[in-house]
Amino acid sequence: xSDAPFIEIRNAAKSFGALEVLKDINLTxxxxxxxxxxxxxxxxxxxxxxxxxxxxxxxxxxxxLDGVQINKDLPFRQYEKHVNQVRQDIGMVFQHFNLFPHLxxxxxxTLAPKMLKGLSDKEVNELAEEQLKRVGMLExxxxxxxxxxxxxxxxxxxxxxxxxxxxxxxxxxxxxALDPELVEEVNLVMKQLAEEHMTMIIVxxxxxxxxxxxxxxxxxxxxxxxxxxxxxxxxxxxxxxRTKDFLKKHLQGQx
Amino acid sequence: xxxxxxxxxxxxxxxxxxxxxQLSILxxxxxxxxxxxxxxxxxxxxxxxxxxxxTYVSIIRGTPALxxxxxLYFGGPQIGIQLDAFSAGVIGLSVNxxxxxxxxxxxxxxxxxxxxxxxxxTLGMSRWQTMRNVIIPQAxxxxxxxxxxxxxxxxxxxxxxxxxxxxxxxxxxxxxIGSTYKPFEMFLISGALYMIIIYVTGRGIAWxxxxxxxx
Ligand SMILES: Nc1ncnc2c1ncn2[C@@H]1O[C@H](COP(=O)(O)OP(=O)(O)OP(=O)(O)O)[C@@H](O)[C@H]1O
Ligand SMILES: [Mg+2]
Numbered sequence: 001x002s003d004a005p006f007i008e009i010r011n012a013a014k015s016f017g018a019l020e021v022l023k024d025i026n027l028t029x030x031x032x033x034x035x036x037x038x039x040x041x042x043x044x045x046x047x048x049x050x051x052x053x054x055x056x057x058x059x060x061x062x063x064x065l066d067g068v069q070i071n072k073d074l075p076f077r078q079y080e081k082h083v084n085q086v087r088q089d090i091g092m093v094f095q096h097f098n099l100f101p102h103l104x105x106x107x108x109x110t111l112a113p114k115m116l117k118g119l120s121d122k123e124v125n126e127l128a129e130e131q132l133k134r135v136g137m138l139e140x141x142x143x144x145x146x147x148x149x150x151x152x153x154x155x156x157x158x159x160x161x162x163x164x165x166x167x168x169x170x171x172x173x174x175x176x177a178l179d180p181e182l183v184e185e186v187n188l189v190m191k192q193l194a195e196e197h198m199t200m201i202i203v204x205x206x207x208x209x210x211x212x213x214x215x216x217x218x219x220x221x222x223x224x225x226x227x228x229x230x231x232x233x234x235x236x237x238x239x240x241x242r243t244k245d246f247l248k249k250h251l252q253g254q255x
Numbered sequence: 256x257x258x259x260x261x262x263x264x265x266x267x268x269x270x271x272x273x274x275x276x277q278l279s280i281l282x283x284x285x286x287x288x289x290x291x292x293x294x295x296x297x298x299x300x301x302x303x304x305x306x307x308x309x310t311y312v313s314i315i316r317g318t319p320a321l322x323x324x325x326x327l328y329f330g331g332p333q334i335g336i337q338l339d340a341f342s343a344g345v346i347g348l349s350v351n352x353x354x355x356x357x358x359x360x361x362x363x364x365x366x367x368x369x370x371x372x373x374x375x376x377t378l379g380m381s382r383w384q385t386m387r388n389v390i391i392p393q394a395x396x397x398x399x400x401x402x403x404x405x406x407x408x409x410x411x412x413x414x415x416x417x418x419x420x421x422x423x424x425x426x427x428x429x430x431x432i433g434s435t436y437k438p439f440e441m442f443l444i445s446g447a448l449y450m451i452i453i454y455v456t457g458r459g460i461a462w463x464x465x466x467x468x469x470x
Binding site for chain 2: 053087088090092098099102112157160161164
């Protein structure tokens with residue numbers, strides 16, 4: 001078990017009706033690795049990410065995390081119990097934050113740990129404060145989401161995911177909905193997580209960020225992983241024409 | 256206009272208004288229960304419950320409320336359901352408004368952003384935990400106004416049970432018309448009292464709506 005990869009996706013395929021969105025994807029991620037997924041719109045990046053925590057279950061193939069198969073084929077009740085358990089180990093951050101608007105920042109962070117980890121009020125409050133400190137949002141602990149800027153919302157959303165003490169963090173275009181001047185504060189938090197060796201899979205349109213922070217880059221197109229490798233290789237010496245075309249469009253004005 | 260007569264019968268109309276208020280409150284409570292169950296059925300994972308919910312809504316909304324009340328009150332004894340007029344009225348009206356409330360509640364729940372369910376489920380919360388702690392608190396805020404519309408309709412709908420001789424505002428007007436031959440005055444008193452009940456309820460709902468809005 002110890003030499004098995006931390007995260008392994010095997011022969012993953014996914015269709016929405018007749019539309020094949022993922023086609024035979026294989027991916028392994030080591031503990032502490034940071035993987036960027038790039039590619040054109042509609043290439044299946046989000047779907048792949050959402051397959052990892054069963055938000056969009058695969059049509060076929062397997063997803064493993066730390067020796068546990070995530071997408072087990074089980075009767076409904078057992079399946080629900082299983083995914084509720086394994087999802088606690090997989091933090092996810094969404095493009096549109098998805099904070100709970102009826103709860104304060106504190107409420108957003110404590111809701112799930114209180115319910116799922118059997119922690120006392122005191123313990124979850126400490127947990128919330130600790131996680132908010134990590135993302136630099138402690139002073140906003142009693143604010144409502146509507147009182148925060150986009151960048152602040154996203155940092156709170158990251159703290160909310162971290163409060164479950166996940167083994168891996170998934171980011172689906174965490175900065176795409178932000179005003180340009182607010183992108184950096186979220187990127188900084190993600191860089192800090194990278195320095196703490198959090199395992200992360202990051203779907204992003206920010207090539208610069210992927211280059212700076214990630215150990216590996218996957219380029220996806222039309223449901224396939226077309227190319228993968230270190231940022232240096234993928235960004236500077238891509239072998240596939242589709243990668244070159246994509247990068248030509250997206251690196252304009254960046255380097 | 257015969258004001259003298261109006262003053263004399265007014266106390267009896269006030270009593271009748273009280274019955275209308277009782278009918279309205281009981282119907283609102285039972286209707287909300289029917290509506291919540293209906294919405295739960297309509298949103299169930301299981302096709303069977305969804306079918307029951309959809310059938311309930313389409314039968315009730317597809318037939319006149321008066322016929323539903325008649326079936327219950329006059330037809331009931333034939334199949335062993337013996338109810339006094341007031342109970343038949345409350346149950347008939349509740350089942351009726353419950354179908355409309357089913358759609359209101361369901362509408363509010365499905366209009367909560369899908370990302371809310373995803374975010375909560377991603378943290379490991381179950382479907383029901385998410386419903387209870389995330390979706391319903393947000394949907395509740397969205398449903399106050401449209402439920403207010405249902406309640407407004409329900410109050411006016413209580414007039415129907417005059418047809419099964421529940422002594423409420425409409426029936427009382429009809430009764431006094433029989434002895435005074437003054438339909439204008441009698442219906443005017445009833446109408447005014449309905450309006451007061453509806454106005455007060457409307458203010459209450461507006462207050463509640465303001466109170467539940469997110470800061
Ligand atoms: N729930 C769904 N039902 C049907 N089709 C879907 C669904 N979700 C995604 N798709 C389709 O699957 C394909 C891949 O979508 P996906 O969201 O994974 O792309 P993406 O690479 O994340 O794109 P973007 O960069 O625009 O976010 C698209 O064609 C999309 O329309
Ligand atoms: Mg996407």
